[in-house]
Amino acid sequence: MINSADVLVMGAGPAALCITAELVQQGLNVQAIASKSPLEPWPNTYGIWASELESLNMQELLKYRWKDTVSFFGDGLNKKGNNCTNHYLDYGLFNSINFQEALLERCNGLAWQVETVKNIEFGEKETVVMCTSGKKYSARLVIDASGHKTPFIRRPKHDQIAKQAAYGVVGKFTSAPVEKNRFVLMDFRPDHLNAKQLSEPPSFLYAMDLGDGSYFVEETSLACAPPVSFESLKARLNSRLSSKGIQIEEIIHEEHCLFPMNLPLPYRDQPLLAFGGSASMVHPASGYLVGSLLRRAPSLAKEIAKVIKKDQRISTSQIARKGWKTLWNTELVQRHRLYQFGLQRLLSFDESLLRSFFDTFFKLPKEDWYGYLTNTLPLPRLFIVMLKLFSIAPLKVRLGMIGFRLKNK
Numbered sequence: 001m002i003n004s005a006d007v008l009v010m011g012a013g014p015a016a017l018c019i020t021a022e023l024v025q026q027g028l029n030v031q032a033i034a035s036k037s038p039l040e041p042w043p044n045t046y047g048i049w050a051s052e053l054e055s056l057n058m059q060e061l062l063k064y065r066w067k068d069t070v071s072f073f074g075d076g077l078n079k080k081g082n083n084c085t086n087h088y089l090d091y092g093l094f095n096s097i098n099f100q101e102a103l104l105e106r107c108n109g110l111a112w113q114v115e116t117v118k119n120i121e122f123g124e125k126e127t128v129v130m131c132t133s134g135k136k137y138s139a140r141l142v143i144d145a146s147g148h149k150t151p152f153i154r155r156p157k158h159d160q161i162a163k164q165a166a167y168g169v170v171g172k173f174t175s176a177p178v179e180k181n182r183f184v185l186m187d188f189r190p191d192h193l194n195a196k197q198l199s200e201p202p203s204f205l206y207a208m209d210l211g212d213g214s215y216f217v218e219e220t221s222l223a224c225a226p227p228v229s230f231e232s233l234k235a236r237l238n239s240r241l242s243s244k245g246i247q248i249e250e251i252i253h254e255e256h257c258l259f260p261m262n263l264p265l266p267y268r269d270q271p272l273l274a275f276g277g278s279a280s281m282v283h284p285a286s287g288y289l290v291g292s293l294l295r296r297a298p299s300l301a302k303e304i305a306k307v308i309k310k311d312q313r314i315s316t317s318q319i320a321r322k323g324w325k326t327l328w329n330t331e332l333v334q335r336h337r338l339y340q341f342g343l344q345r346l347l348s349f350d351e352s353l354l355r356s357f358f359d360t361f362f363k364l365p366k367e368d369w370y371g372y373l374t375n376t377l378p379l380p381r382l383f384i385v386m387l388k389l390f391s392i393a394p395l396k397v398r399l400g401m402i403g404f405r406l407k408n409k
């Protein structure tokens with residue numbers, strides 16, 4: 001058995017690095033374990049609204065930043081049907097290497113054990129983590145930051161897990177798929193789809209100009225159960241491009257994205273704490289997580305340090321319970337329920353209803369839709385924004401929001 005730590009963190013993704021950095025900063029004795037070294041580059045490209053990082057004074061971690069940020073919610077059949085919505089808000093992509101390095105620097109040289117956790121045993125005063133190598137590690141508290149697929153976190157069963165799925169290409173194209181210096185959050189124009197594709201679950205284009213003649217284009221299904229297949233998304237992306245006479249010349253990187261949007265919240269009385277995808281922290285309306293990790297890690301680490309330092313006799317499950325209470329306090333749980341309710345409604349929307357919904361959503365004042373998408377609105381305000389959205393929505397969207405379906409067209 002390796003010496004016991006105050007806290008052991010499992011994982012080396014954004015969630016693990018965020019929480020480990022804050023725990024180390026609190027002066028705790030931290031152990032970290034992950035199947036892959038934290039020095040290995042993350043496989044995903046992470047995007048975020050630049051003001052989320054500005055409010056944390058971390059905007060220098062962005063590699064790309066766009067001022068021209070737009071979406072398209074029209075039918076695209078003529079100029080008017082393009083319905084270009086300007087977001088008037090900067091969006092950015094992280095420089096993942098710098099982001100990883102900045103978080104690791106805050107871990108003060110902590111060395112990760114490259115191990116895969118196979119089993120976890122809970123005692124009164126410590127938790128023992130068993131790895132596939134046969135090694136065991138113990139700590140007063142274990143935090144599972146090993147992503148949404150973790151088998152160790154208990155949560156209610158859900159028979160309809162909706163997943164966000166996306167297929168994307170960073171590459172060179174025969175002509176520009178996006179205007180110069182532009183970021184497109186959602187291009188829902190469906191005029192390249194045939195009748196069969198129109199009746200299938202909707203998808204949109206997420207795209208950006210990366211400079212130097214390269215672009216990132218990604219066909220995305222917001223949330224669907226069962227998820228839209230990568231083959232189907234790839235076919236849709238190709239038909240979207242070819243309808244504009246655009247071919248892919250060179251693929252620099254391919255991205256396959258699949259993660260749950262409505263994973264139920266974990267039970268908050270379990271002795272294992274979670275953080276990140278494992279803790280259902282992905283925003284149910286947008287699929288974003290990173291801003292929330294950066295905002296919520298400091299207060300969680302502070303609470304854990306307070307509890308651990310205050311009383312050496314406090315049990316593992318009591319520490320975990322205090323952690324759960326901070327991570328998912330009543331306000332955040334209620335907000336999460338509202339988001340889940342909203343997502344559940346959207347799951348039944350067809351292509352034209354979804355376009356109409358988002359067109360209305362982005363007509364809300366910027367502070368409202370930004371606050372909704374970043375989960376930064378206090379509960380009463382969130383509730384008011386949802387009511388406001390309902391009140392300004394066209395009748396067919398309103399009916400959809402309350403669960404009625406009109407026969408289309």
Ligand SMILES: Cc1cc2nc3c(=O)[nH]c(=O)nc-3n(C[C@H](O)[C@H](O)[C@H](O)COP(=O)(O)OP(=O)(O)OC[C@H]3O[C@@H](n4cnc5c(N)ncnc54)[C@H](O)[C@@H]3O)c2cc1C
Nearest residue numbers: 011012013014015035047117146147257276277288289290
């Ligand atoms: C392709 C893609 C693109 C995304 N884009 C964005 C975006 O632009 N913006 C945004 O905010 N969110 C985005 N997300 C959503 C979310 O931010 C990511 O899923 C994020 O990676 C989740 O972070 P995490 O640290 O919780 O889990 P992960 O990143 O999945 O990390 C899990 C870690 O745990 C380790 N691990 C797993 N099992 C074990 C084990 N048994 N023992 C030890 N270690 C283990 C893994 O090696 C890994 O280090 C995206 C997701 C995907 C899939």
